[in-house]
Amino acid sequence: MSNKQQMPPEYAKLLAVIRRCPGVMPPNDLEHSMSTTPEPEVSSDREEERPDRYAALLSRSRTSAAETLVRQVFGELAHWQQETGKRVRNFRAKSGETYRLAVERFVGDLLRTRGNSESSGRIYHAMGATTFDDVPVNYDVFKGMLTGLVALGLVGFDKGRIAYRKTGERVVLHRRATAFWATDRLVKLAEHFGVQLENIRDHFKLEPPHNPLVLRGPGERLGRKKIKGPIIKYKHDEHTRKLEADIKELNAFLAGCEITGGEHEGYTRNFNNASWKKGGRLYSIGGGYQQMSPPEKRLEMTINGEAVAEIDIKASHLTIYHAKLKAPLSRDRDPYEHVATNRTIAKLWTVASFGNSAPITKWPPEMAKDYKKDTGLELAKVAKAKDVGKNMLEAFPALRKLEQFRGTDIWGDLQFIEAEAVFNTMLILMREHRIPSLSMHDGIIVPQSCVYKTHTILTQQYRKHVGAEPVLTVDPEDCYVDATML
Numbered sequence: 001m002s003n004k005q006q007m008p009p010e011y012a013k014l015l016a017v018i019r020r021c022p023g024v025m026p027p028n029d030l031e032h033s034m035s036t037t038p039e040p041e042v043s044s045d046r047e048e049e050r051p052d053r054y055a056a057l058l059s060r061s062r063t064s065a066a067e068t069l070v071r072q073v074f075g076e077l078a079h080w081q082q083e084t085g086k087r088v089r090n091f092r093a094k095s096g097e098t099y100r101l102a103v104e105r106f107v108g109d110l111l112r113t114r115g116n117s118e119s120s121g122r123i124y125h126a127m128g129a130t131t132f133d134d135v136p137v138n139y140d141v142f143k144g145m146l147t148g149l150v151a152l153g154l155v156g157f158d159k160g161r162i163a164y165r166k167t168g169e170r171v172v173l174h175r176r177a178t179a180f181w182a183t184d185r186l187v188k189l190a191e192h193f194g195v196q197l198e199n200i201r202d203h204f205k206l207e208p209p210h211n212p213l214v215l216r217g218p219g220e221r222l223g224r225k226k227i228k229g230p231i232i233k234y235k236h237d238e239h240t241r242k243l244e245a246d247i248k249e250l251n252a253f254l255a256g257c258e259i260t261g262g263e264h265e266g267y268t269r270n271f272n273n274a275s276w277k278k279g280g281r282l283y284s285i286g287g288g289y290q291q292m293s294p295p296e297k298r299l300e301m302t303i304n305g306e307a308v309a310e311i312d313i314k315a316s317h318l319t320i321y322h323a324k325l326k327a328p329l330s331r332d333r334d335p336y337e338h339v340a341t342n343r344t345i346a347k348l349w350t351v352a353s354f355g356n357s358a359p360i361t362k363w364p365p366e367m368a369k370d371y372k373k374d375t376g377l378e379l380a381k382v383a384k385a386k387d388v389g390k391n392m393l394e395a396f397p398a399l400r401k402l403e404q405f406r407g408t409d410i411w412g413d414l415q416f417i418e419a420e421a422v423f424n425t426m427l428i429l430m431r432e433h434r435i436p437s438l439s440m441h442d443g444i445i446v447p448q449s450c451v452y453k454t455h456t457i458l459t460q461q462y463r464k465h466v467g468a469e470p471v472l473t474v475d476p477e478d479c480y481v482d483a484t485m486l
Helices: 009-019 028-035 064-083 093-114 139-151 184-192 197-203 238-255 295-300 316-324 343-356 365-375 385-395 397-405 410-433 448-466 478-484
Strands: 059-061 122-125 155-158 161-167 170-176 178-182 204-206 213-215 220-222 225-227 267-271 279-284 306-313 443-447 472-475
Touching: 059 064, 059 093, 064 093, 064 139, 064 184, 093 122, 093 139, 093 178, 093 184, 093 197, 093 204, 139 155, 178 184, 184 197, 197 204, 213 238, 238 267, 238 410, 267 410, 279 410, 295 306, 306 448, 316 343, 316 397, 316 410, 316 448, 343 365, 343 385, 343 397, 343 410, 385 397, 410 443, 410 448, 443 448, 448 472
Parallel strands: 213 267
Antiparallel strands: 059 204, 122 178, 155 178, 161 170, 220 225, 267 279, 306 443, 306 472
């Protein structure tokens, strides 16, 4: 090897093993690519603004190229296990299929995220025997697979951490799950078999979540940062079985629809604070269309070949809060138009105050950070939270009573009531009219021809669950005007 760089020792050994493996021999060009020094892997010190994706392990191969890639990776893993003594006997049919399927799901998740410019290129999952109940791969299989793929240089990982910090009389636990990423070697291997990152979603698609009903425990605060509560186990009863059946029915229906211009692979419905009456929003797996940036790009989507429209509930949480206090807001216009403050800033103050269960006087650090990422501006310099609060309290005096809800996590109550109205609207559209719809938490996306019917049903459901009339807007606006003339 005088005219080229020395092959890494682990790959020389790997190639020797692979050469003895029927049907798993890499061609010369793949051997050459392994003989060169690999490019740097995805950095574990990734840009914070691009989030890691959850390793749901729901990816399935959809092309012959992807299937060939999975067989190759599984073959290398199997022979590595035998070569290193991790496995004495060959895989039997059942155990072999279990590992092959685990490889398919893991490799698919890794490559889908590596090819997503909106993410960090990494996926994460807590590493513990009790943390794999929500995914279709068990802990022992995943751990055995991961050990081999890391040793083969196909997967990189950043070990999770647990930190403790004393805040007053409490000790707060801060967890960071283990993160994984596809190395350049895995990417090159995929490209060799015709699986390109540019169209990775054609090769690997997500199946609907097996356990779409998620219950989280109470969150914690690490200093001024709020930490999401852990996923907790629950026993099924008649209520949870119905909740789960409704989500699975919706996921199955939407799986039969053609959605372009934005990703959607299924929903989970997430409840908070260990209560089936807190939260309850629908979350698109991996973020999907809900995290598109800028949000206006969602209007470029199509459902079953038809352009979409978005129906938005204006000032939804503010409306629900006032309804709870028996002081309904006026429906003559968007409630935020009553405030002598920029609407976006006023809405941020409202979100933060409901999350705090009291009017805020300082912007939460995470909110200020997100605002700067989106706008490039310092939130505190654009508007002081104390000044915004003064304007909000003048426009909505009922917000002065917010402190009476301190300790109740009122934000969870507001989310639940809103989610009930939106989710039930989606179920009615599906069951009675066969109309597909997508949730935006405080709004719904539907085909443009279905705007009028959706507008009517959402108004009815909001009135039923909230006890007040919503102020709805439609974008593009002419969709609703055209529909009313039919």
